[in-house]
Amino acid sequence: MSTVISENPRGIVGWFSKRDVQMYPRGWLQVGLLFLVIIANIVANYEGELAPVVPLLLPFLKLNLTDYGFIVGGTTVVSGIVSMVLGSRFDRYGRTFFVVLGTFVTAVAVFAMVLVHNTMEFLIVRLIMAIILGLVLPATTGLVRDFTPRVGRALGFGLWTFGPVGANFLAAGVAGWTLPMFHDAWQSQFYIMGTLCLVISIIVAFFIRDLAPSLRAQVVKDKSDVQKAELKARHNSGDIANPRLVFGSARIWALAVGIVLFLLVYYFTTAFGPLYLAEVFKYPASEAAGIASYFWLANLGSLILVGLISDKLQLRKICSLVGVVGIIIFMFFWIHLIGHTVSVSTMIWYTSLQGILLGIGFGPWMALYSENLEDIHPTLQGSGWALWSFAQYVIAGIFGGLTFVIVGAVGFNGWFYICMAGMVIYGIVLLTAARGPWFRRSRDAR
Template sequence: MTRTFPLWKREFDHYPADGPRFRNLAIVVLATISLYFMIYVTSAVAVSVMQHFGMSFGYFAVVAIIGGVAGAMAALAAGALDRWGRANTVAYGLLLVSLVTTFVVPVVPNKELFLLLSAVMGFVEGLMLVASPAMVRDFSPQLGRATAMGLWNTGPVVGSLVVALVASLTLSSSSWQQEIRYAGITGIVVSVIAIIGLRDLPARIRNQVIVSAQDRALVEARGAAESPEPGRWRTVLRLDVVLPAAGIAFNLLFYLTMVGNSAVFFSTMHGWSEQQASSVNNWVWTSQALSMIVMGILSDRLRVRKPFIVAGTIAAMCCTAVFAVVATSPGVTYPVVVFLLVAISVSGSVSYAPWLAGFTENIERHGAAATAVGLAIWGWTTRVITALAAIAIPLVVTGVTPLVEHGKQVAEAQLRAAPAQAIVAQHPALFEELSRYPATSIPPDLAARAAAEVGPTDLGTVAQAAPDLAILTEFGPEVARASSELPRQWELWFWICVAGQLLFLPTAFLIRGRWSPRRARADLAEHEREVSRELNALAQHSKQP
């Protein structure tokens, strides 16, 4: 039963039954998928975007930095958005991003406006990054929290998968602008569904800790009189909230790198097209989405979080270390790259859904009413680390910019000028002397000697290739140097990602809960007995005159 409501005021009267609850969760997940389809689509066409606007890799990184900073600011603001409604934040935030993506981004005239729009979209994404998992927490008792968070986490992952699928199927016949419009139109459709169908819980219910179905009955029996005070920052500024939030952001460095730079990595490192890079990501994001759900279900079934977090992180560290060495080696094959990335994705999934469930349970331990501000800390740290990573990657991987800006141009010039280069190589001293003079001012005796030694036909071949030879002279050494240094630079960055995973590992021990499934089940049984006793006491009290 829900209230009659306009498109802004949207609350259930009571904790909903499973049908409406699952529908709400499904809409939140669908909204998250479409949001990240729009946010991540630019990475799939990154090379084309950089070439279209004449961006260096450093400037393209600034786009990500600005989006990350705006998202970090928004994440902090999102902690105070409960007065607007979490459902409103998700539904109307998605609509705003969708309209900008569909009608504005594809027609921006310059890179400066493109940068500004990235800030707008990053800000809205930061709001939704807090509001959407807060809604998932609201509608998922702790007994099913990891499963629900696993489903929510498929939002960014499936968003990446949709980007990869659409790009791999359409990019050969469409422009980067059209790829962005596909994402925006999808977002408009989903935002309409969210505006019509998404609901909030009233504060008196969402500010309670609900472990199982019995707790729902207890919350209703208690009524509004026992509704906790609204959450405050001081409630959640605790080590077991702040340190895990920072740790998980470092743990996500590799994921953030591949989401934002996989097309750039595969293009500059292995010469693959954007479409080929997207086909790799089809495998990666599919495996990650499926494993995220499976690991959430297992964590809920066993009632433990920390064993999954620790085991998954250690496995991910090992796989990332292997990737750092193997994937940056010349001649590495497509199947090997896919296998390693899938292994990293599955390992990360083992830890992430249980971690997010455990993190929200940490927040609830200090006060369920502080869920939004606790998740704001998580959203802020994630976006700050995203921005710092965007700054660091171009500083570490300096060889990308020459290859993106001139690599294709040099390769094409090399192919066209190959016959001329062979001729020049046979007479290096002569052509070195010829290069000192404009083509129309060569001394007669030198021109005669060139005609005698090289021949008119070969001289004509070299003259025809002069523009390409000029490109090779100007940019060839820089591109060659970048190509030789790039494998070492990418490998160094991936080792930094391993270090981020290592930094995260100790924070796993701050997540609440048992290590042993047997002890966890015993705790749950005791909790159920306490809830039954309180329900019985409330029932007896209500019968008294």
């Protein structure tokens, strides 16, 4: 059965905003749509484009670490507010309009970084990027759910992380390779990444699609459910349930806040990883960026591998808990590295292991969270992911703003102990709040 894409007669605006797939995507169409979501997510995660050049950018802007931390925190909170305010719109109007708009504006903003000469100009550009990220992240996570059945969803979300992880890996790798070629001129990275982002945004604008609302309202467990879901969709108007079902759920809030606390060290690495390596271990900026790229590569590999395992077993909670226990043990070791001289090759191994353990903890959670949202109502994925975005960006923004205040008071070791406490809290949430099997697949899991 071929996949039908509806025609929309409302001109170019309608063509961009409402291009619905009327049949559940199969085969190469499904792969292609997921690929478009992934590359759109790479563009939207602007932090990846910024982090590798922060050690060079701060002296140019005459910014100290504390002030930069407040800028990071404040703009990150803005992303969360945008997501929460517009969350229900992702379900009502589809996801693709927000994705197309967001990728193009982000590409322009990356180029605009070249024109930044003072703190105010930097703040304005970063604020624009933050607003767009608040739009794109819930939209892309909703699309991953739309295009993947439950058996396969953890892998789908693992691939989705090519966005935030891939942006950091790509930018760190490119910076480590090209900064010496351009004599450490930080502007060079924005020319390179801006060009890449612009090309991606054009590809996404022309080819990305939405599921029809009636199809988004169906729960698809595996490929054998596809035809049944399509049949139900023909007799379903796709009406959106009340978002308050999600916004008022203590379980969903606990899962959203818990994983954000677990990922505090991940957010730290995203915003400050190369800067931390340069400040504490005295690596040159290009070398610090190169080391950081291995963290993202290892994290990405573990997300895909644990996604495959989690989908095969259909046991999200136990898979995530393995990562939680592993990263807590690792953090004791990581803290005691501070103050020691570590060779580049050894640091690559350490940062890679950290990336692997964080991926094991996070990957299965994404599928678990999506399935818990579906259990409330399948039409509220956008609202649910907007709630997570809000929790993520507000909490990460507050801690990001306070990071170097905390470091100034208790040192980096004290900061990492706070990150460990967040990991423990998530473990407790996983044990007590999440719905789903621990050791035996549920009867309706295929």
